[in-house]
Structure formats: structure tokens, C-alpha cells
Amino acid sequence: MSANGQIIPSSLSISDLPWQIRWDQDKCTLCGSCTAVCPVNAIELGVFRKREITAGLGLAEKPSSSQSIRYGIRQRTSPAYACVGCAMCSMVCPNDAISPVRNDGSDKLRYHINQGGQPRSRGGRRNDPSGLLDQIKFIRISMLTDPALDAGRHTFDVNTLLGRVLEPRDALKHQREHGWMPPVREIYPLVIGGMSFGALSPTMWEGLQMGVAYLNEEMGMPVRICTGEGGCPPRLLRSRFLKYVILQIASGYFGWDEIIHAIPEMKEDPCAIEIKYGQGAKPGDGGLLMWHKVNRLIAAIRGVPERVSLPSPPTHQTQYSIEESVAKMIQSMSMAWGFRVPVYPKISATSTSLAVLNNLTRNPYAAGLAIDGEDGGTGAAYNVSMNHMGHPIASNLRDCYLNLVKVGKQNEIPLFAGGGVGKNGNLAANAAALIMMGASGVQTGKYIMQAAAGCLGSEQDRCNICNIGLCPKGIASQDPRIYRRLDAEKVAERVVDLYLAFDMELRKILAPLGRSTSLPIGMSDALGINDYHAAERLGIRYVV
Amino acid sequence: MCRLFAVTSDTPLSPMKALEALDAMREGHDGSGVGLFMRDLGGPFAAIKGAPILSGIFTDAGLKKLDTLMMDIGFMTKYRMGIQLPETPPAGTPPRDIYLIRAYDYPRTWENLAEEEKHRRLLKVRLQLREMGEAEGDMIVFSFWPDVIMIKEIGDPLTVGRYMDLDRHGITARIIMAQGRQNTNYAINLYACHPFFLEGFATMTNGENTAFIPVKEFLESRGFDGYIGFQSDSEVFVHILHYISTFLDLPLDAYKHIITPLPDEALNSHADASVLRILKQSCRRLIIDGPNCIIGNLPDGTLFMAQDSKKLRPGIVGGKPGVWAFSSEVCGLDTVIPDRDKSKDFQPMHLDMAMVGPDRKEVKVCRQTDRLSRQA
Incomplete structure (x- = not known):
């Protein structure tokens, strides 16, 4: 979130989502396959800016600051783009650099998925893996x-x-x-x-x-x-x-x-x-x-x-x-x-x-x-x-x-x-x-x-x-x-x-x-x- | 495993003959019980063919209950066979007060009834007696039918036969079915011991019928009071025979088509395909499963043997005109009819049914691929 960002009731962080994308910068080749395949556009190209401060041990050298930019994958947190865990990103990644991981806590998305007054609809079955x-x-x-x-x-x-x-x-x-x-x-x-x-x-x-x-x-x-x-x-x-x-x-x-x-x-x-x-x-x-x-x-x-x-x-x-x-x-x-x-x-x-x-x-x-x-x-x-x-x-x-x-x-x-x-x-x-x-x-x-x-x-x-x-x-x-x-x-x-x-x-x-x-x-x-x-x-x- | 032996003979035979045959096959059964079915009786019963005979085991108290009920209905004792027992029963056989074999005169009020109605009422009386004996165990009733005697007991067949001294009492019969094992698939219960009898039909079976529960549920829902008991998975074989003969009016050779229908490919090329397909579909709930050799007897005296669809149990038929035997093993046959032409012995296979009619002239073999003897 940027410094001047606004928090609204449905603002979620990645931690609030049921599925979280784990991405490994070292392995990623930035080929773009994952972002292309994601059915719900949960991930997008991310531009990450980083400021580095270098301070030497002595007094002779003055501390300096530099900026670097790297490219990678960013997970979107808006309810409309929440990751669904399908793992197609993993399937297409040539280097096994990305995968969705289930949130081990209770997600907060469930309280915000009814945007515009529309209750959630989906496919699949009752979400209960047990069975008699x-x-x-x-x-x-x-x-x-x-x-x-x-x-x-x-x-x-x-x-x-x-x-x-x-x-x-x-x-x-x-x-x-x-x-x-x-x-x-x-x-x-x-x-x-x-x-x-x-x-x-x-x-x-x-x-x-x-x-x-x-x-x-x-x-x-x-x-x-x-x-x-x-x-x-x-x-x-x-x-x-x-x-x-x-x-x-x-x-x-x-x-x-x-x-x-x-x-x-x-x-x-x-x-x-x-x-x-x-x-x-x-x-x-x-x-x-x-x-x-x-x-x-x-x-x-x-x-x-x-x-x-x-x-x-x-x-x-x-x-x-x-x-x-x-x-x-x-x-x-x-x-x-x-x-x-x-x-x-x-x-x-x-x-x-x-x-x-x-x-x-x-x-x-x-x-x-x-x-x-x-x-x-x-x-x-x-x-x-x-x-x-x-x-x-x-x-x-x-x-x-x-x-x-x-x-x-x-x-x-x-x-x-x-x-x-x-x-x-x-x-x-x-x-x-x-x-x-x-x-x-x-x-x-x-x-x-x-x-x-x-x-x-x-x-x-x-x-x-x-x-x-x-x-x-x-x-x-x-x-x-x-x-x-x-x-x-x-x-x-x-x-x-x-x-x-x-x-x-x-x-x-x-x-x-x-x-x-x-x-x-x-x-x-x-x-x-x-x-x-x-x-x-x-x-x-x-x-x- | 059970061992079965049945014989049909022009000359009445002692049931001990059948028990000797079972004894010859003793390696194949555990000697835990014996069941005997006798029909077309000789000896003292030869002169009273039409009189219904009650067979069962009674305590002294049970006998009193019996007498009271029979008097109330109007049955008069016509002939009573008293079986004298030694003091101590053989090992494994419980002491009993009375093995009852008693012929009755029909009540006066029944005199003008049609034969069918009399038979229906006999069934009702038998079921009533059975029910009366359930609580105390003081009356165990096996059959109540003209010209039929049944004996069942726990213990080694030959030893039990000798203990009852069946030879001395002069019981003989032209048709005898004997089985050498107390049913052990479920709880020990004399009602679970083969042969089973219902309105003139009798069967005994070697092997367990694994389709028991669905078949039982079908029979129970027919609304016929004779389909009760079910202490043994094999009891349904006599019920099925009764059902297809009386309710459906089907010939005996249809029995095999009901319990083990032909696979579809064979059915399609059968001359009676259309009716057999209907039977296969509508009687699907009567299809049996498991390893079964069935020996049965019809009211007209026909004796038959049928095998399950994979022929997983032994069974052999042999004899000579006038006397034929159906046995689990050939040694049983040899004991009773040693002088037959052994080259003509026949072992029914998975499609076969072997029958000997009341004339006892020959063994007739019906194969399921043959046409039905009579159209349904």
C-alpha cells in the first residue's frame, strides 16, 4: 500500500486472503507465463523499488543512499482478484518459482466477497471434505x-x-x-x-x-x-x-x-x-x-x-x-x-x-x-x-x-x-x-x-x-x-x-x-x- | 461344508441308509447336526397317506400346549410314533423330552374343504405352533403335512440316528433327503438346519447364499405368511421354489433360470429369450449368489439337483431304474446303490438341473440353454 493509500472496509492484505502466492525471485525468469495464465488475474507484473543505505564503518566515508528497481510478481488483494488457488501459475512456470499457498489462518475475504450486494456464487461442491x-x-x-x-x-x-x-x-x-x-x-x-x-x-x-x-x-x-x-x-x-x-x-x-x-x-x-x-x-x-x-x-x-x-x-x-x-x-x-x-x-x-x-x-x-x-x-x-x-x-x-x-x-x-x-x-x-x-x-x-x-x-x-x-x-x-x-x-x-x-x-x-x-x-x-x-x-x- | 444325500426309491428305505451315506462322506462335513426329510412313507404311515403328520421336538410342557391347541381346533390323533430314547444322549446332543411324529385326523369342520384350503390351514397351524414355542423353546415344529416326516437334531448324523434307533421304529420312506451339518453361518438353531419345508416343497443346500438379505427382503414383502424364519441363508431356496411354483406357476426347469439366470449373450440366443429376459429382470431380486448345490423335492415327488452359476460345489446323481440317489460325493452314492452302472453317473454342471420324476425311471437333465418345458 502506498503512503497516501486509503483504507476502506474491504481493503485486504495478502494475509487476509485464503490463498497466498509464494514467489521466488531467484528462480523467476520473468517469462510472464504465470500472469498470462492466471484465470482471475490475481497476479500481475510488479515493479519493486528499493532504497539502499550504505554506511561505512569509519568517518571518512559518508553514508550514501541508492535506489534500485526489480521486477517480479505482485499478488492483487482486491476481493475481485483474489487468488483461487488453482495453481495454474505453478503448472506453467518453467522454473517452479511460484505457487499458491493456503492461508493457515482464517481468511477475511469471506466477509467481503459480496461486493455490490451480490452474494458469492461459484462452481464445485459443498466445501466440506469429510464424508460418511x-x-x-x-x-x-x-x-x-x-x-x-x-x-x-x-x-x-x-x-x-x-x-x-x-x-x-x-x-x-x-x-x-x-x-x-x-x-x-x-x-x-x-x-x-x-x-x-x-x-x-x-x-x-x-x-x-x-x-x-x-x-x-x-x-x-x-x-x-x-x-x-x-x-x-x-x-x-x-x-x-x-x-x-x-x-x-x-x-x-x-x-x-x-x-x-x-x-x-x-x-x-x-x-x-x-x-x-x-x-x-x-x-x-x-x-x-x-x-x-x-x-x-x-x-x-x-x-x-x-x-x-x-x-x-x-x-x-x-x-x-x-x-x-x-x-x-x-x-x-x-x-x-x-x-x-x-x-x-x-x-x-x-x-x-x-x-x-x-x-x-x-x-x-x-x-x-x-x-x-x-x-x-x-x-x-x-x-x-x-x-x-x-x-x-x-x-x-x-x-x-x-x-x-x-x-x-x-x-x-x-x-x-x-x-x-x-x-x-x-x-x-x-x-x-x-x-x-x-x-x-x-x-x-x-x-x-x-x-x-x-x-x-x-x-x-x-x-x-x-x-x-x-x-x-x-x-x-x-x-x-x-x-x-x-x-x-x-x-x-x-x-x-x-x-x-x-x-x-x-x-x-x-x-x-x-x-x-x-x-x-x-x-x-x-x-x-x-x-x-x-x-x-x-x-x-x-x-x- | 454341508454334505447332502437324497434318494428316491420304489421300495421304501430306512432313513438310516441315508445317514450311512452321510457317514461315508464324513470327511466333508463336521458332524455337527442332522436334518432328515421323508416323504411317500412306508411302514405304519403307508396306510394313512392323507393324514397330516406333525414332526417336531417338544418338552413335556410343550406337548400339553400342543394337545390343548389341537383339541381346540378339532384335530384327533390318528397315529403316534413314540421314539424311546436311551438315558443319556450322545455327546453334543441336548437331552430332549419328546421327538414327536404324530398323524392326525382332520377336524370334522374341515371335511368339506378343498385340498388347497386344507393345506393352507395346515400351514397356519404349523406357524401358530412355531410361534407358540418361540418364547419358551418348548415346541419346535418342522413340518405338518400329509405323508411327510422331518427330524432335525444337533450331533453326528449316524450317532443321532442310532440314538433315536430309527430302524427299530420302522420309519421308512420312498423319498429321503438328509443333510449332515447344523447350520453354522449364523447362530445355532434347529430351525436353521436343512432340509427346509414349505407347503409340500423341500430343499437343502450345500454352501452359503451370499445374496441372502436382498432375497429375504423380497420374500418377506410378498405378503405370504409362510415366508418366515430365515435363520439360515439357505432357507430362501425353498421359499423361491415355492414362490415360482405357486405364485408364478412356472415349471421346475424355470427354477434354475430364476436363481442363476443366463448371462445376456447366452440369453439373446435362447429360443425362449423374451420370457427369460422378463424373468431375469422381474425376478432379479431372487438371484442367488455364492457356491450352492441345491437338492429339492416337489409335492409330486420329483427330486432334483441344481448348481450355482459357477458350479462351486460338488454334486452327483446316479442309480438305476427304481432307485436313484443325489449325493454331494460319489462315496455316498456307492454306500446306498453300489450295484448301479457307474459309467452313467452324472455330475450336473453350472447350466444343468438333474431331475428324477415320481416314476423313477430315469434321470432327466435340463440344461439352461434348452427350451422351457412349459411356457410361462
Whole structure:
């Protein structure tokens, strides 16, 4: 701060920021790469002036003063330019001369980030790295009463069903009488959850689609990907790859004009239609694509003007009751594809999930229910929604499953769980725990971004700027100068890598449990947790 | 590991024969318990085929409770087989007051009821007795069904058989299923000992069913009062058999398709692909897992053996027209039918089900790749 600088309430020092830039003058070559790459312009060229006083020991020589100037990196402290900790500066520095360091005290930025009366919005997840799913252990190990299986050599059938499965007597009756059979898809239990074209960059989307197509066509894994709310590129709609895609419709109906018009030209039916009523990251709030990302292409696909923010309403505006909102909408969407495509709602986990589920059990067209817990990710939401709104997935899913068990409809309405699956990198273990608590499959988005594209976001508030289109990795940006950093082919390779690794890890969990013939949905006797109350709540074993 | 032995014979056999077969296989079981199921009875029961027989273990107090209840309902004792026991039971076998095998006349008020309704009520009475005995442990009821006797006890099978002196009491049967181990996957409980019986269906299993909990939850939510117990993970095999036969009216060869459905590639090329796919999807909750060899018996007397989808347990079928045996090991078979053509012995593999019908003429093998014997 200069001598005549003014201190205002939001004046911050570097010590007040959550991330501080450490820069080593000896190593720096002043190449300028870091300042060029920084997505939030947190660092800039600094000109440092230094006055040196030289005073000799004797009296003969008079003290002298000199001025020197050096160039370097200066961190900006204004809230608008606060470092987000992405560490792209470290990545591009040829000499390892710079890196962000987390403030080990409590930062003061949090009190000033609402400049202009705008509460903070961001991307990412709830800023809480802990998670119950990671505490769950698989305790029922087959050994002598039944031998453990060989994850590498035995065959495993882990596919799951998406679609309304009829009760056995009804199924046989419908078959005998050539009645309508609800469409059921046999899919891989790890679904790439809805991340829209718009939230994600074209290269990211292309990479994901290529990876999914490869897994299906070359590896024989029926992996499915959900579009999120943002429509679907016209060529994909008219391609045979559409069958690997779950089309999402949400309260903004973005892109659905294009989709509906493409129906007569579709070579394949989509895998399913997901009607999004809620999202775990921001329950009770609609989707949000901020104007930064609404370029010409996105605007065209979504059917909106360029450069306007696109907040979807919190609920589907054309309906006002659960019956209309769920039953009629499911029916309408089913009808659009001649009742050949499963249609299911996605809700955010909430203490009222059971009401939705009970409604679905009475709706013969409801093909499932996806529940997204509080740890779900998003491309853009208010910080307060992300951090404080929502319900953990584990108990919500378990309640729903046990409710279905009570009425004898478990797995007839498959439950798909999402929100924090693989939050700490334990994707297969988290997924298996949810499956054994009753999920027919799991959805994950954030893990895919992290593993397939190198997303830097974390639950300790690193990066998390997906909302403003400046994603330093080019995953969640619509700026070609940024997203060309991401090679779609490499993303596809990583998608395949992570699925194959997941599959092996899943088998490494199932084999010792002696399960291979079918996905162990609801095998709660295999689970244990070192938390008495959690064990009681989830109906699993308390182990210490 | 359990060892299983079942035999179906034109001539009624003593259950001791089956226990001798278990004894031949004693290296394969721990001799911790014995379960016997007998049907199509000879001896004193041959003349009273239609009369329901109650099998169980009672204390003196439990017997009084039983008599009071049966009198109240109107059951009259038709024949009672008293098993005289030596003073001291063999090591490991608890002392019991009464091993009860008693045939009843139906209550007068039941006379005009259809057979099906009578059977339904017999189940209710059995469940009521079982429930009455839960608190005090004074009544343990295994079966209450015409022409069926069951015995279960803790201890070495052959020793227990000799202790009860089964030969002397003249019990014989054309169909016998025997199992040589108290279930130890969960707590020791006679209700957890195979074979299991429900409304004319019986099964016993070697190996643990790791898909127990989801299968149990499905069965419990069917709203049928006979699907109770679940002290053993293997009990669900008889419930599944009962469910697909009575609720779904499926033929026996569909049983294997329900518990271990074909993988999709095999299913796609199957002649009954469409119905099998529907069964695989809608009965997904009945898919079993783990190493299992199942031997079962249908109300019509058909005896069968099925294996899990990886064939992880031993099982062999052999015999000659008139007498066939299903055994965990060939030495069990040799003990009871030494004079058969051994070259015709058959070991069902992962897709197979071996059955011997009530005529006992031949072993019929159904492979899952075959067409269903009857359309669902």
C-alpha cells in the first residue's frame, strides 16, 4: 500500500486472503507465463523499488543512499482478484518459482466477497471434505463357509436395470397377453451424471461422448451419460450414439425445441429421459448458466439470445402439484417416444423424498428415481445453497430403499444415487456402499471431471470458478482460447481408464463378498461403520 | 461344508441308509447336526397317506400346549410314533423330552374343504405352533403335512440316528433327503438346519447364499405368511421354489433360470429369450449368489439337483431304474446303490438341473440353454 493509500472496509492484505502466492525471485525468469495464465488475474507484473543505505564503518566515508528497481510478481488483494488457488501459475512456470499457498489462518475475504450486494456464487461442491460414505467398510468377507471369488478370473455380472421393472406376476401376465412392457435398459451402474453442454466446454463434452462410445462399442460396457439441462448437439441427436445418452429436461427446457424437432430424424431412441426437479448442490434452486458462457453456439443449441444469464426456475413452471409435475410430465415425455424410452425424475435429496417416491410407486410410467445428495457438484450456484442446503445421500437413499422394501417394490423402481460419490477419490467403494444400501446405480459428475480432465476444484475451496467461464483447464469454459487446452481425445482416453479401473475395483469389492451373479443391491449385511448412530440410522452393522 | 444325500426309491428305505451315506462322506462335513426329510412313507404311515403328520421336538410342557391347541381346533390323533430314547444322549446332543411324529385326523369342520384350503390351514397351524414355542423353546415344529416326516437334531448324523434307533421304529420312506451339518453361518438353531419345508416343497443346500438379505427382503414383502424364519441363508431356496411354483406357476426347469439366470449373450440366443429376459429382470431380486448345490423335492415327488452359476460345489446323481440317489460325493452314492452302472453317473454342471420324476425311471437333465418345458 502506498503512503497516501486509503483504507476502506474491504481493503485486504495478502494475509487476509485464503490463498497466498509464494514467489521466488531467484528462480523467476520473468517469462510472464504465470500472469498470462492466471484465470482471475490475481497476479500481475510488479515493479519493486528499493532504497539502499550504505554506511561505512569509519568517518571518512559518508553514508550514501541508492535506489534500485526489480521486477517480479505482485499478488492483487482486491476481493475481485483474489487468488483461487488453482495453481495454474505453478503448472506453467518453467522454473517452479511460484505457487499458491493456503492461508493457515482464517481468511477475511469471506466477509467481503459480496461486493455490490451480490452474494458469492461459484462452481464445485459443498466445501466440506469429510464424508460418511468413506467411513463405510465392507465387513462380510467370504472365506470358508463360501469361498471368496477371483476378481481377475471369474465372470461378474454387474450391470443394472434402468426402467420400471414389473412385479413378476404382472410381468408374466403382460407377456402372455402381449400387453405393454415398460422399457427397461440394462446399463452399467456408474452413470455420468448430468453436466450440460454449456456448463462444459465443447472439447470436454466431445471427450466424454467419445469415451462413452468407446466403452460401449469396444469394451462392451453399457455406460450411459446424462446431458444435463442444455440440450444436445444436433449431430449427436441424429447419430446412433444417442442410445448411450440420457437426455435431461429441466425447468428451463433449454434445448428441447431442438430435441423435439429432431425426434422424427432420430436413428436410435435415447437411453432414457431424466426430468430434473432438483439438484443436490443447490436444492430448491434452478440451473444456472451465467452470461459469461452463453456464446453463439450455446445460445443456438439452447434456443436463447447470446450473452444473457440463464437461470432456470426453481421448479417446472407449467405445473403446480406433484401429480402434475411428476405424473403428467413423465407421461408426456413417455408419449413423445411412443412409450419406448424410460422416463424418470431426478430430485435433490430432501426429507420429503419419500413423498415423491410414494407418488412414483403408483405411477406405472415412472422408470426410476435419481436422488442427488448434498455433496453433488454444480457448474454454478450460490455459495450458501451449496454449503448449507440439502440432505446427505446415504440416509435419504436408505430410507427410500427400505420404504420400497416395505411395500415390496424394491428394484421395481430403481433408485440411482448421486452427490459426493468419489468425493475423496474412493469412487468404487462409495458406489458399492450406496448400491449395498439400496441404489440400483450411482451417478457421478465431479469425479469424472477430476479424473478425466484434471479439474482442480476441491472441497477446500480451491478453484471452483466453473461459473464464470474461466476454467483454467478448459473443462467448464466456452472461450476457445481456454478450452483448446483440453484435448478431447485425451479426455476420452481417461474416461476409458477410469471406467476400467472402477470396474476392477468394484470386482475387488464384490469378489471377497462372494457376489458375482448380480449387482448386490440392498446387500446391507455386508456393510459396517464405526459410528453407532450412523449404523443405527442406516440399518447396518456397528463395528469397532 | 454341508454334505447332502437324497434318494428316491420304489421300495421304501430306512432313513438310516441315508445317514450311512452321510457317514461315508464324513470327511466333508463336521458332524455337527442332522436334518432328515421323508416323504411317500412306508411302514405304519403307508396306510394313512392323507393324514397330516406333525414332526417336531417338544418338552413335556410343550406337548400339553400342543394337545390343548389341537383339541381346540378339532384335530384327533390318528397315529403316534413314540421314539424311546436311551438315558443319556450322545455327546453334543441336548437331552430332549419328546421327538414327536404324530398323524392326525382332520377336524370334522374341515371335511368339506378343498385340498388347497386344507393345506393352507395346515400351514397356519404349523406357524401358530412355531410361534407358540418361540418364547419358551418348548415346541419346535418342522413340518405338518400329509405323508411327510422331518427330524432335525444337533450331533453326528449316524450317532443321532442310532440314538433315536430309527430302524427299530420302522420309519421308512420312498423319498429321503438328509443333510449332515447344523447350520453354522449364523447362530445355532434347529430351525436353521436343512432340509427346509414349505407347503409340500423341500430343499437343502450345500454352501452359503451370499445374496441372502436382498432375497429375504423380497420374500418377506410378498405378503405370504409362510415366508418366515430365515435363520439360515439357505432357507430362501425353498421359499423361491415355492414362490415360482405357486405364485408364478412356472415349471421346475424355470427354477434354475430364476436363481442363476443366463448371462445376456447366452440369453439373446435362447429360443425362449423374451420370457427369460422378463424373468431375469422381474425376478432379479431372487438371484442367488455364492457356491450352492441345491437338492429339492416337489409335492409330486420329483427330486432334483441344481448348481450355482459357477458350479462351486460338488454334486452327483446316479442309480438305476427304481432307485436313484443325489449325493454331494460319489462315496455316498456307492454306500446306498453300489450295484448301479457307474459309467452313467452324472455330475450336473453350472447350466444343468438333474431331475428324477415320481416314476423313477430315469434321470432327466435340463440344461439352461434348452427350451422351457412349459411356457410361462
